[in-house]
Amino acid sequence: MSSSHGKEPASDPRDHEQSPSVAEAARHDAAGNHDKAVSVLSAACRDGDIEAMTRLGKRLLVAAGAPLDPERGTELLTGAANHGGAEAAAQLAVMSAIGMHTEQSWDKALEAIVFSAERGWPAARAQLRILAADRALAASEADEADPALWGRLASTIDLNRWHSPSPGANLSEAPLVRHFPDFASPAVCDWMIANARGRLGRARVYDALLRKETTSETRNNTAAIFNLTHSDLISVLIQVHMCANTGVPFRYLEPANVLHYDVGEEITEHYDFIDPNVPNYEQEIAENGQRIVTFLVYLNDDYEGGETELPELGIIHKGKRGEGLFFVNAHENGEADIRTVHAGRPTRRGEKWIVSQFIRNRPTF
DSSP: OOOOTTSOOOOOGGGSOOOHHHHHHHHHHHTTOHHHHHHHHHHHHHTTOHHHHHHHHHHHHHTSSSOOOHHHHHHHHHHHHHTTOHHHHHHHHHHHHHTSSSOOOHHHHHHHHHHHHHTTOHHHHHHHHHHBSOHHHHHSOOOTTOTHHHHHHHHTBOHHHHTSOOOOEEEETTTTEEEETTSSOHHHHHHHHHHHHTTOEEOOEEETTTTEEEOOTTBOOEEEEEOTTTOOHHHHHHHHHHHHHHTOOGGGBOOEEEEEEOBTOOEEEEOOSOOTTSTTHHHHHHHHOOEEEEEEEEOOOOSEEOOEEEGGGTEEEOOOTTOEEEEEOBOTTSOBOGGGOEEEOOEEESOEEEEEEEEESSOOO
């Protein structure tokens, strides 16, 4: 994978009709025959089908209807990108940014997203326009066929801004509840909403007894998870900024969620820490760690109701668009802090969008 450096980029395979093998695999997936879909994609990969390599590579990263094989998945994505695959390059940009299944490097992440944009991947181009500090260039009608445009935009991205704490204020000292009025830009908020809207499903809660995510009558909203293959540089930089404001390493973060609340939807009073009263508490903590911090980013504010309430602390907070807020769920010794009971109150008008991020006290990957 390399930048074209002034040469006209070749068209991306996804500019054309879906390859026959990928279309066949999609039909098998629709019928629930995921093993057959993987078999078809694997055969197409051996024939050099770039789109099949991308599809199968991403599936293997997260065991999506396929075995979990991140090493092979990374190999396929790298091969696809080296043969010009724009989507594969965008996925590798995320992996380089967080250091998952490859070396952590922001230089390589930016190189990959620029390559993806040069090859015509719309999401890569949109991200570079949103992240660029040169707002005049980002908003210009510059010739998108000019490969130099995307590198110029990338060169103005202020990574230090994301890796540095934002000005904020405490709403509570103990337990610590802190908010940041200017955590994310409106464009970043809109991007996160757009990327979540088409993937919403019933929101789930973690059941430490069953040791899995499950639905609950305590919450009736919807959510979209941003795992490795649904993340992008914008969502990763939001998480990086969370780490900068909490002092917690990136590897301690769970996958982020974007939560959506329609009129009347809510999550009732609950805790985010792992409940010490569950029978397998010690094993759960030993294997997965405690959820010590909850970080929220408010993506819109054009709704009524929907306040974040911590009743034991007397906090009823309706965040502004782009505002960040976190609260610490555990004492310094890791024990659960029951004062952090909280709720997302029902919306009365409009819809509410919010990023929800759990942070553990040990690495999650």
